[in-house]
Amino acid sequence: MMISLLTMLALSANGISTAPSSIEHQRQTLAAAKQSFDDAAKIGSRDPDAARRGYQNAANNFESLIDSGVENGKLYYNLGNTYVRLGKIGKAIACYRRAERLSPGDANLVENLRFARSLQQDRIAQPATVDALRYLLFWHYGLPLNLRAWAGASAYIALWLLLAIGLYFRPRPTALKWATASCALVAVSLAASVAFDLYAGHASRAGVLTADSVILRKGNGDSYEPRFDYRFSDGVEFTVDEPPRGDWIHVRLADGKDGWIRRDQAELI
Amino acid sequence: MTNRATLLLTATLAGLCAASASAGAIQVSAKLSSVTARVDEEVVLTVTIRDAQVVKTPIIQRVDTMQIALVGLPSRSSGMNIDNGRVQQWNEWSYRFSVIPKKMGRLTVPGVRVRADNKDYTTSPLTLVVGRGESGKPLIVEVETTSREAYVEEPIKATLRIWLRVYRQDDLTLNPRQMWSIVDGRASDFGVFGEPAYVDMRVREESDGSAASYYVFEKEGTIYPDQPGPLKLGDIHVTVNYPQFLSQGVFGDLQMTRSTRIAGVPGTVNIVVKPLPDDGRPADFNGAVGRFTIASSATPTSVTVGDPITLTLEIRGAGRLERVSAPLLSKVESLSREFKIPDEPLAGKIRGDAKVFTQTIRAANDSVKEIPPIPFSFFDTSTGRFETAYSQPIPLKVMAGNNLSLSQVVEAEPARTRPAKPIVERNEGLLANYIDDADLLKTQRIEFGWPWAAAGLGFPLAYMGLVVVQRRNDRIAGDSAYRRRTRAESEARRRLSAARSLAGAPAASQLAAAVTGYLADRLNVPGEAMTRDEARRLLADKNANPTVAAEVDGLLADLELAQFAGLAAAPSSDLIDRATGCLDNLESERLR
Numbered sequence: 001m002m003i004s005l006l007t008m009l010a011l012s013a014n015g016i017s018t019a020p021s022s023i024e025h026q027r028q029t030l031a032a033a034k035q036s037f038d039d040a041a042k043i044g045s046r047d048p049d050a051a052r053r054g055y056q057n058a059a060n061n062f063e064s065l066i067d068s069g070v071e072n073g074k075l076y077y078n079l080g081n082t083y084v085r086l087g088k089i090g091k092a093i094a095c096y097r098r099a100e101r102l103s104p105g106d107a108n109l110v111e112n113l114r115f116a117r118s119l120q121q122d123r124i125a126q127p128a129t130v131d132a133l134r135y136l137l138f139w140h141y142g143l144p145l146n147l148r149a150w151a152g153a154s155a156y157i158a159l160w161l162l163l164a165i166g167l168y169f170r171p172r173p174t175a176l177k178w179a180t181a182s183c184a185l186v187a188v189s190l191a192a193s194v195a196f197d198l199y200a201g202h203a204s205r206a207g208v209l210t211a212d213s214v215i216l217r218k219g220n221g222d223s224y225e226p227r228f229d230y231r232f233s234d235g236v237e238f239t240v241d242e243p244p245r246g247d248w249i250h251v252r253l254a255d256g257k258d259g260w261i262r263r264d265q266a267e268l269i
Numbered sequence: 270m271t272n273r274a275t276l277l278l279t280a281t282l283a284g285l286c287a288a289s290a291s292a293g294a295i296q297v298s299a300k301l302s303s304v305t306a307r308v309d310e311e312v313v314l315t316v317t318i319r320d321a322q323v324v325k326t327p328i329i330q331r332v333d334t335m336q337i338a339l340v341g342l343p344s345r346s347s348g349m350n351i352d353n354g355r356v357q358q359w360n361e362w363s364y365r366f367s368v369i370p371k372k373m374g375r376l377t378v379p380g381v382r383v384r385a386d387n388k389d390y391t392t393s394p395l396t397l398v399v400g401r402g403e404s405g406k407p408l409i410v411e412v413e414t415t416s417r418e419a420y421v422e423e424p425i426k427a428t429l430r431i432w433l434r435v436y437r438q439d440d441l442t443l444n445p446r447q448m449w450s451i452v453d454g455r456a457s458d459f460g461v462f463g464e465p466a467y468v469d470m471r472v473r474e475e476s477d478g479s480a481a482s483y484y485v486f487e488k489e490g491t492i493y494p495d496q497p498g499p500l501k502l503g504d505i506h507v508t509v510n511y512p513q514f515l516s517q518g519v520f521g522d523l524q525m526t527r528s529t530r531i532a533g534v535p536g537t538v539n540i541v542v543k544p545l546p547d548d549g550r551p552a553d554f555n556g557a558v559g560r561f562t563i564a565s566s567a568t569p570t571s572v573t574v575g576d577p578i579t580l581t582l583e584i585r586g587a588g589r590l591e592r593v594s595a596p597l598l599s600k601v602e603s604l605s606r607e608f609k610i611p612d613e614p615l616a617g618k619i620r621g622d623a624k625v626f627t628q629t630i631r632a633a634n635d636s637v638k639e640i641p642p643i644p645f646s647f648f649d650t651s652t653g654r655f656e657t658a659y660s661q662p663i664p665l666k667v668m669a670g671n672n673l674s675l676s677q678v679v680e681a682e683p684a685r686t687r688p689a690k691p692i693v694e695r696n697e698g699l700l701a702n703y704i705d706d707a708d709l710l711k712t713q714r715i716e717f718g719w720p721w722a723a724a725g726l727g728f729p730l731a732y733m734g735l736v737v738v739q740r741r742n743d744r745i746a747g748d749s750a751y752r753r754r755t756r757a758e759s760e761a762r763r764r765l766s767a768a769r770s771l772a773g774a775p776a777a778s779q780l781a782a783a784v785t786g787y788l789a790d791r792l793n794v795p796g797e798a799m800t801r802d803e804a805r806r807l808l809a810d811k812n813a814n815p816t817v818a819a820e821v822d823g824l825l826a827d828l829e830l831a832q833f834a835g836l837a838a839a840p841s842s843d844l845i846d847r848a849t850g851c852l853d854n855l856e857s858e859r860l861r
Contacts, residue, residue, distance in 0.1 A: 027706060056458065072708065078709070085699075146715040164732055264454070
């Protein structure tokens, strides 16, 4: 029964299975993307135009894979690398941020995201509390969502099994008590972390500017005056904390500046 | 109160009259419903006269190229504007003329003469482009530069211009934003320019006589040609899904029912890129094109011989800073004579509008008084000549000390010996892609469905079930009365079965023991040798149903007879049935 329940959870967690023909098509698309990227990397300095076409082709194929339902951190990472090569820093950072959400502990990803941000022209001050939070809530920021959900579910099941075993011991052994308490702590921590992500996904979304020379306006329309005497460049990161109004979204930068931009000037993560 | 109202009314009327009297001068204007047309296609010319009291029918000069006729009666409208508390009345006359072109080409609609309030006014002539209809290309991409020639690496101001033919269907005309939405952003690349913005609507005539109205989108950018010859624009391409038929959705929104995919790339730009001349090229020229200045600073400026001095060079100017390389300091004779300098090329960083290079140098002897001016050569595109900028000298105080140590010399001359400095990982650049198919094709998305809910609820419920069972077991184990009560019926029925196989007095004794034992177990009283009287009293004490009590008493009386009077060799099935019936009845009694 336990195995069948875990199997059901696994099927539920991984979504709907993909048809074999679709898998074959995905394999071909991935192979084409990898080949285009490698070819472009080989000729990069000799023929920049051809390299650019190759990278664009690779990006299109990676995007097709994502459109077909494949979603994982490494795929977004590769797509982010491709956009860096194409000079599309905003799109690259958006991809890396999506990859970070799926594979937060990936050292290569951290490195390339840092590099992409270094290419971004506008320097927006980051709040200092973020690093401390990341340190304190290491499991929340360090583990992918699906791993946290799985670990939480396992701890939850173990908790009830240990409680059940405890019924047959009078008194309960100390080790059993500690094990039960540990499972409860792990299950609650991970469940809260997963619940926060799911809630935060609805309440506030992160995003990145993908257009250049973006004007933050005072309201949701071109008729509103610019909020700042400055045009923000591709790659500036922000959060959105209220529902969009038509084609416009209200964005808040890391240093607290806020304003309205057209939705097609950014990608939400 | 009445006086006050009269005063207010009078003041208002006076204000209105004054406003009317002070209305602006007469304004006469003319407008065409479309600036393009086909031969014999009607265009409406509307003449508007504003703020005139008396207007005579406008007159328009006849021309051979088109047929012009007044249509219908003039319309008159009037109104009142209130601007910052100021009331202004206006009135407007409108006359409509039907204009039917009879010839292709760029035609001129003559000015209209209007007599209003005894004064003559004439509108400006208008241009009407008559062709074979809206037959121009749906998408035109072009790049325009302000200059016709440039040097390699010289920044060229250019404009990317995208023409999208205005889509019309019956009375519907798409606006610029709707037209821009047909551009496929994923399949388009605007190169160095980025996404263009709407500028205005223009008419474009082609050499074959066709003409069409276009929305024009533009974006300025800077191109740096990297080789002589025709200008290479990079991979600029635009793809649109141009509508062929639009329909309205349920909520009134427009939906593209049919479209055609069109791609456009810019044509050749009319500019010649020239190579840099060889004449006058300085020996230290390393490819900088533009106009630059160089500044230097050093820390510390008071050292002993051999101490490291951090020399910082800042290059500013109009040019492509990211391509600017640092001057090769080891080749600067005035510097290398007095200092030990590494001769590897420097990697600079762009800070604001400057590129900054730093290098560690060491004074070779205590006679050094300054860091000499550092030259930086560049090709000035405005003069077409090579120029050299110099930094200011930096005074130094160098004190005598140890001669340069071997390691210091080694550090300063890495080309000849192995570098002594630690290996430092570089921060620039990307780490490689992942290549494992299984990793790249798996899905990490998580969806919380009913199995999660089932697991979430199932385990606590199962646990609660176990708790209930265990409590019941505990109660049975610790409560003898409860234990006897719960086992009373099964024990009695076991005795009844045993009685069926016995005969005579033992059988009757067994039946009596079954009934009295049941009562003793059920009511938790000592059960050994309970007499008939004790049973009767017990049932009476416990408020048993008198009928049931009487039935039990009768049965026990008959069993006593059978036991002690030897009435039968074996208990009759009647006695066993009666004993069974008594047990059933007692079982349904609430004995307390």
